[in-house]
Amino acid sequence: MVATMKAHQMVLGWVEQEIAEDRLRIGQRLPAERTIAEQLQVSRTSVREAIRVLEAMGIVRSGVGSGPDAGTLVIADPSAPFTSAMRLHFATSHLPAGDIVQTRLLLESWAVEHADPASASLESAHALLEAMDEPNVDAERFHQLDAEFHVALSQAAGNVLISTMMGSLRDAINQYTLDLIVNLPDWSATATRLRAEHHGIYDAVMAGEARLASELVAAHIEGYYREAGIPPREAAQ
Amino acid sequence: MVATMKAHQMVLGWVEQEIAEDRLRIGQRLPAERTIAEQLQVSRTSVREAIRVLEAMGIVRSGVGSGPDAGTLVIADPSAPFTSAMRLHFATSHLPAGDIVQTRLLLESWAVEHADPASASLESAHALLEAMDEPNVDAERFHQLDAEFHVALSQAAGNVLISTMMGSLRDAINQYTLDLIVNLPDWSATATRLRAEHHGIYDAVMAGEARLASELVAAHIEGYYREAGIPPREAAQ
DNA sequence: GCACATTTGTCCGTATGTATT
DNA sequence: CAATACATACGGACAAATGTG
Numbered sequence: 001m002v003a004t005m006k007a008h009q010m011v012l013g014w015v016e017q018e019i020a021e022d023r024l025r026i027g028q029r030l031p032a033e034r035t036i037a038e039q040l041q042v043s044r045t046s047v048r049e050a051i052r053v054l055e056a057m058g059i060v061r062s063g064v065g066s067g068p069d070a071g072t073l074v075i076a077d078p079s080a081p082f083t084s085a086m087r088l089h090f091a092t093s094h095l096p097a098g099d100i101v102q103t104r105l106l107l108e109s110w111a112v113e114h115a116d117p118a119s120a121s122l123e124s125a126h127a128l129l130e131a132m133d134e135p136n137v138d139a140e141r142f143h144q145l146d147a148e149f150h151v152a153l154s155q156a157a158g159n160v161l162i163s164t165m166m167g168s169l170r171d172a173i174n175q176y177t178l179d180l181i182v183n184l185p186d187w188s189a190t191a192t193r194l195r196a197e198h199h200g201i202y203d204a205v206m207a208g209e210a211r212l213a214s215e216l217v218a219a220h221i222e223g224y225y226r227e228a229g230i231p232p233r234e235a236a237q
Numbered sequence: 238m239v240a241t242m243k244a245h246q247m248v249l250g251w252v253e254q255e256i257a258e259d260r261l262r263i264g265q266r267l268p269a270e271r272t273i274a275e276q277l278q279v280s281r282t283s284v285r286e287a288i289r290v291l292e293a294m295g296i297v298r299s300g301v302g303s304g305p306d307a308g309t310l311v312i313a314d315p316s317a318p319f320t321s322a323m324r325l326h327f328a329t330s331h332l333p334a335g336d337i338v339q340t341r342l343l344l345e346s347w348a349v350e351h352a353d354p355a356s357a358s359l360e361s362a363h364a365l366l367e368a369m370d371e372p373n374v375d376a377e378r379f380h381q382l383d384a385e386f387h388v389a390l391s392q393a394a395g396n397v398l399i400s401t402m403m404g405s406l407r408d409a410i411n412q413y414t415l416d417l418i419v420n421l422p423d424w425s426a427t428a429t430r431l432r433a434e435h436h437g438i439y440d441a442v443m444a445g446e447a448r449l450a451s452e453l454v455a456a457h458i459e460g461y462y463r464e465a466g467i468p469p470r471e472a473a474q
Numbered sequence: 475g476c477a478c479a480t481t482t483g484t485c486c487g488t489a490t491g492t493a494t495t
Numbered sequence: 496c497a498a499t500a501c502a503t504a505c506g507g508a509c510a511a512a513t514g515t516g
Contacts, residue, residue: 007484008289020328032501043485045282048502052245052286053293057322059329064502065493071501076331078322085294085318091257092296094313099398106399110343161336162343165402244504269481280505285482301482302513308481 007042011050030072057081082168090172101225104169107162113214115156115205125152180228244279248287267309294318319405327409338462341406350451352393352442362389417465
């Protein structure tokens with residue numbers, strides 16, 4: 001069992017154990033690659049492969065040179081694995097766009113319903129609303145602000161997992177939706193509608209109208225994707 | 238930009254492009270590591286690092302030798318990145334158990350509410366029910382069957398993303414909950430209750446009582462974790 | 475059964491770039 | 496301006512697995 005385990009997986013297991021038993025905390029640095037290699041009796045190549053995987057998972061970050069930003073240190077970026085992996089799986093066409101939209105709908109309507117009106121992230125949401133209200137934003141810029149608005153909104157519920165997933169899902173189909181949105185017949189009319197809906201959602205959240213906010217955001221997302229041509233599988237919630 | 242990009246990321250980008258443009262499909266093999274290295278003008282080490290990352294993402298699988306199981310071939314296992322990354326992030330203590338439970342509750346109650354009574358996965362769910370009804374299953378075995386039952390149940394809604402996430406979330410806190418369950422004062426009584434609740438949920442799904450099934454499963458999960466000592470942040474749904 | 479080719483797995487040595495001291 | 500520490504990257508070499516002739 002242990003003998004047949006690949007060398008880099010041994011390193012992965014070692015790091016996981018070190019973290020689980022609190023010998024490695026966030027912000028701390030891993031030993032140098034050569035040191036780990038010697039300790040675990042594997043080659044540096046294997047250590048590097050493991051570090052690459054951990055990097056992709058958002059568990060560590062490595063930098064060259066010396067000093068505070070150098071070496072390999074433990075971080076906590078839960079969004080990293082979701083975003084990149086989701087994009088690739090979506091590309092394989094084995095993850096239907098409809099499933100992604102449906103999931104995003106579920107997560108976001110929940111998040112909005114459970115948002116805390118006093119949350120700081122709602123302040124950034126408001127700032128993004130104002131930025132989108134500028135008359136001279138183009139479709140692409142609007143789309144980006146739109147994405148940030150939805151993420152900020154969903155952070156107000158205080159569940160890092162849900163807001164992280166939400167953001168990653170949107171990223172995964174970002175290009176997909178953008179391609180369709182910029183080709184809309186009447187972008188100006190669509191933008192006006194989206195602005196009004198955003199304000200309606202934001203106001204409902206701030207007023208503590210949880211149920212209404214949830215319904216508004218669901219309708220907003222459904223309309224958005226229906227216009228973009230992604231078939232909504234069924235109404236979530 | 239391109240010049241400063243790390244060598245293995247170039248390989249990752251290349252693979253993603255190959256997949257996105259449909260030159261690389263599921264089941265197909267990547268060129269040999271040395272071939273890729275030569276094509277992209279990077280070292281074999283860099284190619285291997287990229288393959289390790291893709292492997293962790295559940296995008297490829299590599300085997301030694303020659304033949305059908307050899308080489309590096311494209312697969313589609315969306316659960317891989319979730320399960321492993323979730324476990325590690327949970328270990329860093331920057332992903333609260335309450336958030337995980339809350340998310341699982343949301344996903345599973347949705348899945349049950351949207352389950353198709355005619356789905357094949359409900360047949361396996363029924364088989365698992367019967368296995369759990371055996372009087373001589375121990376706590377650990379019961380726990381494992383329990384986990385499989387919930388996954389099978391959530392697959393009946395037909396959204397691969399949601400059932401995958403659901404399963405991974407349960408995996409991430411699997412050990413956590415198991416440790417507490419096996420130390421229950423009266424395991425026998427708990428098992429009896431869980432059995433009854435499982436049957437209730439299953440029957441409601443089969444009868445098309447979506448709303449009821451959803452409420453039952455929510456109560457079931459909440460009770461389960463309350464007993465295990467994880468503070469439920471708030472009722473989801 | 476045996477030699478051979480192919481391909482991943484693993485390791486080592488070495489050179490380079492970066493940043494602190 | 497060195498010396499040091501570290502990740503990055505490359506190429507060569509051999510082992511192990513799995514087929515084919």
